[in-house]
Amino acid sequence: MSSTYLCSGVTWHGAGRVLSLREVPEASAVGTPAAEQGLRELALAPGTRLAFEVAAAGRYCLGFHRVHGRDDRTWVPCADQAPADRGSQCARCFAQDDVRFMHDIHRSGIAPAGLKRYLDQPHWLYVATFADGSTKVGTASHPRKYARLVEQGAVVAQFVALADDGRVVRVLEDEVTRSVGLQQAVRSGTKAASLCAPLPAVQLQRINDGFALAARGLFQGGMDVEGFEVVHEEFDPPSTWSAMLSRRGLQPYPDPLDRGQHGFTVADVIGPSAVVTIDGTDLLFVADLAQLKARRLRFGDFSTAVPAVQEALF
Numbered sequence: 001m002s003s004t005y006l007c008s009g010v011t012w013h014g015a016g017r018v019l020s021l022r023e024v025p026e027a028s029a030v031g032t033p034a035a036e037q038g039l040r041e042l043a044l045a046p047g048t049r050l051a052f053e054v055a056a057a058g059r060y061c062l063g064f065h066r067v068h069g070r071d072d073r074t075w076v077p078c079a080d081q082a083p084a085d086r087g088s089q090c091a092r093c094f095a096q097d098d099v100r101f102m103h104d105i106h107r108s109g110i111a112p113a114g115l116k117r118y119l120d121q122p123h124w125l126y127v128a129t130f131a132d133g134s135t136k137v138g139t140a141s142h143p144r145k146y147a148r149l150v151e152q153g154a155v156v157a158q159f160v161a162l163a164d165d166g167r168v169v170r171v172l173e174d175e176v177t178r179s180v181g182l183q184q185a186v187r188s189g190t191k192a193a194s195l196c197a198p199l200p201a202v203q204l205q206r207i208n209d210g211f212a213l214a215a216r217g218l219f220q221g222g223m224d225v226e227g228f229e230v231v232h233e234e235f236d237p238p239s240t241w242s243a244m245l246s247r248r249g250l251q252p253y254p255d256p257l258d259r260g261q262h263g264f265t266v267a268d269v270i271g272p273s274a275v276v277t278i279d280g281t282d283l284l285f286v287a288d289l290a291q292l293k294a295r296r297l298r299f300g301d302f303s304t305a306v307p308a309v310q311e312a313l314f
Contacts, residue, residue, distance in 0.1 A: 006024050007019065098115045125163065128156075156201075263278075
């Protein structure tokens with residue numbers, strides 16, 4: 001993999017977690033149809049070696065999506081390979097992205113026809129708690145019910161409502177934020193840091209139970225919203241997570257992943273975070289792979305220097 005790749009981040013498929021990459025075309029090939037560009041998915045299975053350097057400063061646009069229906073969408077690469085203006089998009093691609101309407105359609109009613117068809121299917125509302133106790137409310141379409149929570153890295157989670165469509169579920173989400181006080185996002189850096197000092201499993205379950213009970217109580221107390229039912233269903237995380245969370249002495253990855261050269265071996269992946277080993281030490285480190293999203297990477301024979309750390313004593 002000597003070419004330069006633009007990283008789209010970590011995603012979950014039925015076979016496991018992958019790092020999504022797309023080859024950066026030569027200047028003469030910019031504008032080549034997406035199907036002809038080099039798409040690669042690097043499986044992040046235990047034992048996978050990741051060795052790369054960040055090939056350019058800053059983030060680059062990942063393009064935009066055209067949504068055609070419930071399970072039909074087209075990814076369109078950025079024609080200019082432009083630097084990202086916001087998050088992982090340039091201004092022109094953001095303006096063309098169908099998905100940008102998703103978070104406001106329940107208030108505005110405005111969205112492309114394809115996105116409306118996508119939202120016209122059952123959606124789940126969940127309460128997710130991470131290793132430090134940080135908790136959020138979120139939504140998932142029915143087909144991605146499990147994958148969504150795996151990608152989020154939820155240590156404990158419960159589904160609290162099943163809505164008829166994506167508009168209703170976002171009304172419920174906003175109401176939980178307003179009345180219960182739950183945030184709708186937790187930063188990937190917070191998730192990674194939490195894995196180095198996780199709270200006891202019993203305490204995390206208690207925190208999640210409390211917020212889930214409050215959300216269900218809000219819905220059962222009477223809301224002027226139709227088209228949903230209250231549910232009680234717990235999320236079952238991947239079986240390897242509990243063993244990794246029970247370890248002590250996990251260390252923060254020593255270098256920022258948005259620059260420089262890196263080389264490590266994956267032990268496991270929990271949401272957007274990878275638990276990794278570095279050559280020359282038996283310690284385990286937690287790397288925030290979300291830092292790689294929208295970065296240009298070049299793979300090769302690189303390694304991470306062993307940091308001067310001491311394993312915590314318990």
